[in-house]
Amino acid sequence: MGALEVIGESSEFFAPVATDLIDQLIGQYRGELEKVNQAADLFAGDMGGIVRYFLQGNGCDKRGYSSLRAERLFQRKGAVAALNATYWSKALALTDVLDVMPQNRRNDWHKQITEMETPEFSEDTVRPTLYGLLSARQQFLAERVDGIFHNLSGEHVTNSPRGFGKRMIIAYILDANEMTCYSRVGYIDDLRCVIAKFMGRDEPKYHASAALISTLKSCWGKWVTIDGGALRIRLYHKGTAHLEVHPDMAWRLNRILAHLHPLAIPAEFRTKPKKTLKTVPLMLRPLPFAVLETLSKKRFIAGRINTPELDMGRHYNRSENPAAWDEACRVLEGIGGTQVDSGVYRFEYAAGAVIDEIIVSGCIPDKVSHQYYATPANIAQEAIAWAGIGDRDTCLEPSAGQGALAEFMPKDRTLCVEISDLHCKVLQAKGYTVQKADFLAWGEGRSFSRVVMNPPFSDGRWQAHLAHAASMVIAGGCLVAILPDSARKSANLPGFDLSFSRTFSNEFQGTSISVVILKATKR
Template sequence: MVRDVADTKQHVTNSPAAFGKRMIVANMINCYDSIDYERAGYLNDLRCVIAKFMGREEPRHGDTGPLLEVFRRRTGEWYEVDGGTLRMKMYKKGTCHIEVHPDMAWRLNAVLASLYPAAIPASFRTKPNAKGKKHKVFGRPLPFAVITMLSKMRSEPNRPVRYDRWEEPRPPLTANPHALQFDYGDRSEAVQSEAEKILAMIGGVRHNKNAHVWFEFEFSPREALDEIIISGCVPDQRAHQFYPTPDELAIQVTELADIGDEHTCLEPSAGIGGIADHMPKGRTRCVEISDLHCKVLEAKGFDVTQADFLTWAGTTADRFDRVVMNPPFSEGRWLSHLTAAAGLLKAGGQVTAVLPAGAKNKDMLPGFDLEWSRVIENAFAGTTVSVVILVARKR
């Protein structure tokens, strides 16, 4: 049992020490409103051990700093951390509450019990029969190095910049107020490549001029980046809305689309053309709401219509032989997008769609013959999303 002593404002406990209990670390944020890195080191050590159990690389010294910086901005709320292995809450006074997922806690307790047999009660060393009600199933976290790189991103200047007191101000490379660039310093090409994929997942469009790389967004990405730093995963709503279809999955879905030489094609909610890149460019229409993404598609040479797909589908007279799509999943929107796409087919046409795994074998699209692929686990890096491919042929 944990209680707060009102007069001293310090936490005490009369429970046996075990990882199944809530841990309370005082002064994680000190009186100077900065992180106490000695105490942050305790949390970093715990994350290292949990990473070992997960088969994940260990966080480096200092990798816990960005996590606590986000918690300092988000006090008073519980958040899932590191794919759900931890739950944490920070208070304004700097006290941090930490809970370990039950499936992870018993492993940690077993290690302690092997070192100190009399210290940990047997009840804490037993594998739990059921998942903890407060905890979600583990996610598939991103590498710590990628998360740290994302946490250090800086704003790309959108106004003239004077780099030297004697020179004229240089015009900015972009006027976008939400543009970001990577921080200075050495970085692994593999880590940067993975970070760039994550930025694309949350709507970032990559630009490169004279070897300088930056990303433009149509919204401030800081909140989404904070979610990634906390959870270690891409928020599902963002991933479903913006994530470009992985190349391997795009190849699968376009092969199943069975596109012939005479077929006219459509990719709804095309993003930056992850699927359309594998379709016949001269016969493929892309519908996309984002102005930024439309410019990318036009630069690739696609026939582009800038519109909200559902609104456009309800008004257009155009019809297609093949529709290939990866619709947004959040809030069940995949079904409305799938139904709208099916209504745009010519007689004998076919819609091929990437859908959430839970859609498999559901009765939908009257007048169509449905075929389902196997469930594809963890289809999107950094998320727990599993998908299935539907091939629906109009009778």
């Protein structure tokens, strides 16, 4: 069984390279090679001594050039080596092969190009090499896994020499000056590419993790969840990156490793982990990397420049990738952006930190798993009117989302409780006081005179949220909740007087549910 069969790899190939482009490149190479040969012949004889005067008399360092003979400067061998390296670099850029090539191979090609040790750039070498790389995609997957494993830090006992564990450490991600070492960060790229393949997701480009490492420098030593929960990472000043993969991912990595080294990987590393009651982070469906790249090109406009307006079109053209553009637009609308012109979005807050959060985590809260449906403004305003908030009332919005209700409540006397990291950042950017927590596990000993809420509805969860919120309302205070219409018959809050609004139908985007507003006043 091959690595291809291990994960159900598809038979897709790289972005194709057009034959006429290779012909054109080889033609350009031959033209420049002829000029190199002419120059070498010209300066090989007496003309070499004459060139020395040009070097000395036209601003060059006399100490540096006076001893440099022109015939040495114009040697054919060195110039042809540089020419070969330049054109091999151009040839590789004709396809996306560098994006999906394992880091070990990228390191080898980079070394050959920078040290000018590439093969001759000829018809006999260019085509076989390019097509060989293009047809090696399935092999690259196994090479990535092997390269990651052999480049785990041998100095840390966290890394097992027998296989991948849930946690692993890669050293020398940063140099002594805390500058990014791209040849090492590439192994993180490889890991993310393999995980993306497991998840049936598009692969990131090979430089994607360099931006991630730069972001992690602002939160040294803290775990950051990326790629939809499939991977966590934390970075230390000394340059080590600690990575933690989902247990299912570690098992899949080890299956490929066992195929490559069948006698070296013990059985326990090749056995699928049993499901236990222990909590394992949920893996969400992350956004495509193309969408994240689209967002990353414009995040500084909303973040580094303190402005609530973001112009997508200034740094990205929709024609480059229409699907990625359209999905990025939906993401911006999902975090409160309003389109005011083609590609221009306006926010009520500085959205840079929120966009950064999306780029790093790879996803936005899923509406189904988080039950997030923004409260329409007309319902929000009516709910606040029912609450009758006075000048001295202390207010709470549980499961606040992005603050659709809090927007109409006194900001200096309102606390928002929210479970989503992303939504917490939105609320903080809008200036609200925020408590990141699961509302049902929070609030013991807290009390408020006004609670206004739009709780999750699925599986009758609104009942538990309603009862928990009611426990925090002081005597004479009131709880106002947006509930499914069926709550008229089933809502039960002992010690409260209940009243219901009219029914609102088809008001929530993405659902046809009918809702009512409940006002519960504590006796």
